[in-house]
Amino acid sequence: MEEVPHDCPGADSAQAGRGASCQGCPNQRLCASGAGATPDPAIEEIKEKMKTVKHKILVLSGKGGVGKSTFSAHLAHGLAEDENTQTALLDVDICGPSIPKIMGLEGEQYMEDNLGVMSVGFLLSSPDDAVIWRGPKKNGMIKQFLRDVDWGEVDYLIVDTPPGTSDEHLSVVQYLAAAHIDGAVIITTPQEVSLQDVRKEISFCRKVKLPIIGVVENMSGFLCPKCKKESQIFPPTTGGAELMCKDLEVPLLGRVPLDPLIGKNCDKGQSFLIDAPDSPATLAYRSIIQKIQEFCNLHQSEEENLISS
């Protein structure tokens, strides 16, 4: 569907193909036949597949470059440090799949011990290959990832997303609708230009009824390696994530300072948590990961109570 009229009611609306604005649209006949109205059978198939996946966490932002993939990767590393925890990391950033690089898995196998990773990056033969796809094709890929990958018995499935509030985000939420997502972790940096986009992301979560586990403020302060004094590279001039969370009544899971070793480790595809165990950033990550686990376990026992009552 390339050309749509200005006031397109939507392919799955009751007015599809019948509204005044549908006149002249090349898809009018298709919509009027009701083809868009039937629910996608993949949703049930995905629900079945996801039965072996205990917890599903989305990592979102709205703003690009705040550290979603870095956080997703380290959440996965942190959880997988317990060899009894099966962790899976799914990268649905179709245009900019950074997870293979950050996890040090470029060009190699995508399963290791108790940590499985899937990304479109693995399907590209060259690091220069561009995935220049429109929305519908990206959605198809995401459907395949969720339905056709044999995830097996997984304790935590972490889904890393691209910036924005578009096809990829809608698709993940829609396809996982029947399978129950535990919640979303939203990443931001302290400055208003990020918070501006993150407020929209929070509004998106509320619109699609996606529970919010909490917000992580990344790149929150920088410790100079030479003089050890702290400075703010991205100043929280409008109160940072703390004030935004208070205003919007969402939990602030923690603040992660900018440690130059994080970027270096991501470049090398290593876990920063292992390379710099005493860094304030590592301590912050670990505390946040623990809060996420507590949230997931709390909601699991709530569900079990509901089922047994």
Add this chain to the structure above:
Amino acid sequence: MEAAAEPGNLAGVRHIILVLSGKGGVGKSTISTELALALRHAGKKVGILDVDLCGPSIPRMLGAQGRAVHQCDRGWAPVFLDREQSISLMSLGFLLEKPDEAVVWRGPKKNALIKQFVSDVAWGELDFLVVDTPPGTSDEHMATVEALRPYQPLGALVVTTPQAVSVGDVRRELTFCRKTGLRVMGVVENMSGFTCPHCAECTSVFSRGGGEELARLAGVPFLGSVPLDPALTRSLEEGHDFIQEFPGSPTFTALTSIAQKILDATPMCLP
């Protein structure tokens, strides 16, 4: 639509530059704005078009949020940012009723809006139009390139940060440019180092070397590195007059040099 019958709204725009990345958060919007201001400083009449539908950040950067946009008989009138009318801006941000509401649209609807946006702004006579884009290689980018193609854009400025993760994504953007026939004018490396305000030690907070490596891989010019300047970020954030504050920043020197390279590479038509 008889688009061929009358000159489009972009007919008076001499040169169009797209600012792309592939990677989010590298500073496309900041660089687009800084480049536009640097070109204006060099005496050019410049417009900025912000086609980021999900995260339109430029109005706030230039203290223009909440400015009303008007329709004239040729389409949307861009917002002028100075008395001399040497710098103008159009962004989807101006059209949003509630700035905190998410624009949750799928591809086809975004395409339709971008097409309209690109052709319906009455820019008038401009030396340069700088087009800021969202990250990625998808609907918005294809729609923007297609809508601008009849006007033969000068090319694309590709922005990266120094780390390999950025370079990994931006390489794909370079392929996008090649596949869509968009000339790459050069690579700009942003967030190149942070100078500690206490002891003046410069640290590579986002690793190093990415920009030059990318330019080398792609066989395109490396236009320059732009350092992190928290004082400028702070003044942007606090809504100070960016146009006034910018010339005092170390980033200004970097951007002036980049703008000059662009001017040197631009064929200037004789009046």
